[in-house]
Amino acid sequence: MASGEYRKEDLLEENRTDSGIDSYRSILKEDPFIKTAREPSSDSSGPRDKFSSGEERLDSAYGSSSLTVESLTEMVSETFSISNTQEQAQGTELSEQEQEENLLTTITEDGDTILHLAIIHEDEYFAQQLIQLFPKDVLDIQNNLYQTPLHLATYLNLPGVVEGLVGKGASLELQDQDGNTALHVACQHGQTDCATKMTRDISSSKLAPVLETQNWRGLTCLHLATLNRQHHLMKLLLKKGAGLNIQEGTSGKTALHLAVELHDIQSVNLLLNRGANVDAGMFNGCTPLHLAVGRQDATIANLLCQSGADKMLRNLEDETALDLADGNDDILALFPFDDIHISGRSVVGVNY
Template sequence: MYNSSSLRSLEQERHQMRLAAPVVSGYLLRKEARDRGTSSRQTTGNPVMVCRDPVVQNALYTGNIEAVTEVFSRGYPSDLIIQPQGGDMRWAANGKVRGLWSLTYEQESTTPLHITAGRGFSECLRHLLLRGARVDLTPGGTTALHEACEECQPDCVRLLLQYGANANATNEDGQMPLHMCTELDSLECAKHLLAFGALINGQSLDENDTPLHVAARHGLPDHVELYLCHGAALNLQNDEGNTPLNAACSQPQDCASLERYSRICHMLVSAGADIQISDADKQMPLHMACKNANPDVVDLLLENNAGAFVNEMDYGGDAPLHNILKVVAYKTEHEPERIVQALLNYGSIRVWPGALPKVLKYCCSSPRTIEVLLNAYDRLKITDAWVEAVPPDIFQKHREFYESLFALTQTPRSLQHLARHRLRTFLEGRLHRVIPRLGLPTFLKNYIMLAFRDYMH
């Protein structure tokens, strides 16, 4: 808050600041921003002044429109550089000890425009713009427009654009404002940017990501739909060789986000995304979807001819089946058994029988995955190593299933299973096309396609 002495102090400073930084009208500043072109790093114009006054900073950071109006009035420059100080723990080394954590202070340059835009103080922002604040200043390496997009402030984004902000400015990391729209709540920001000429296929300087890459990677289906409607390129590859589809498939996903990423992949594939493009490590979208255990995406890719590449190996020698088996223990809630089932039904290679005890050890927390995997063999040579591979707590939790499995030590597989195995061997790689056309009863069709029964027979 202000008292009489602080206000008098501010008045005394204003006269000096008028001499050092005369105000340029809002019209001329907007014209200057348009004339500068696409570079956001140009800060030509009147010299700026550094402000460390806590009174001014308090007005900006709290969005106090009355105080901001009072401070930035009649000649007080709105292009101040604000340098707030904040404590930060850093690792420091000296000659006596290897290192220690110490509290140091870092100065971060910003402007009144950045502060108000990033916090959604649109009335304060409007006043600063009317006072002639230069809309594309980048003292800290980023524009106020980048800040507003990153913080999901659509009203401030629109206001900045109306006052001439460069919709294609790049920050110090080579990203345009559209690249900063990484949250679900940033959709309106993206719409404003596109309405003011943001490049739909503009690529970041460091990674060569397009906005579609960013939206796909961050699981933003509404953004993806918006960008596709504006003509986003589907198959552009970034520096890692990823297309937007690859980016969506390769992003780690928790259970809550599986559906969003599935929607994105369906939109991209429906729009014509190439499912066969691999990244720099020769990983196709199917490899990535298996690694992140998204069963709906795996089904989508297999149905759209990725089945032809179900046994493709990446540079590490891993096929899609290897990728899903590696993560089963950490992705049991993702229904990894559905992925193993789909891969096998599309002709995936099987695990070498000698490696089955090791697979059992790492995947035993998902008995359905074990069930569908083992049902791809006509016979099983179960030994003590199999029993020892299942921890007692897992055995007790899934006792009925593992008792049925270990009972096969002395019992051959059923005739029904052997007939299924013979038919599957005959139709290897064609099961997904042939079985649905045979007109079989649903139960029998599901059985042939390795439906889960939660016990071995």
């Protein structure tokens, strides 16, 4: 999904409330935006519930397009009005500062803060103002899908907002409902600029846990970058110290196994040149060479052999890579004597 898919044309309309803290201060002072009660609807069917089950979820879903600037303004106004009415009922008068804080820290029924909503609207200026205003704890609030503002800014490819959040101390370790950190999101969707901003000024000690984090599918950031052929991101992650030989949680594949499965020779070369274990075994004992031969990829099989792959390693089915060659002459040429056995023992390495 393109990040501009639901970018609103009405962001520039003259009647739109200006972005920024000052504009929301004006909301607190001027009656047109603050309603003590919902005005009667001209629609005979009654007021429409913007969270009704018949409409697409608008806040926490990445691809939502039903939220408009007008409905955001209305949501903010109504939220403040309800809160303010409750305070007045308790006989408490709020100062302007307290009212502003109340408004800006309000959370919708979907768990989104005003900052989440500003980012969903791709209103970068207002988002940056909120980032400067909010304390770190508010920046790390997760909505009902466990998405932080950093997750959303990354998905929507807003590197400036990502930089602002990370610079203010937003956590890189928080995981969404799929177990993905914001860096996972960047690697999955190829958001190189966001990943660069996210990792630029972070110490290795702070970044290491993020690089080792596995989502609920058992995938690290390097696994995701490899699966999506994001070579620039792979280089960035490796430069930052990503573990080359971490096994994903489902079958024990390393990034090299994944690259071999994809027939991605560029990734294979990159990983081997950075020191990936050419003989790493999956949970079933298969090495990258087993996978290359099993997929009849003579080019990658040859590259692995040139990098020192052990041709005699056996998986849990007691198979060597040669056993999976299935008569492929190009691959069999890589094993000139492996099929010759005397008394059940290979003649390779035997001195006569």
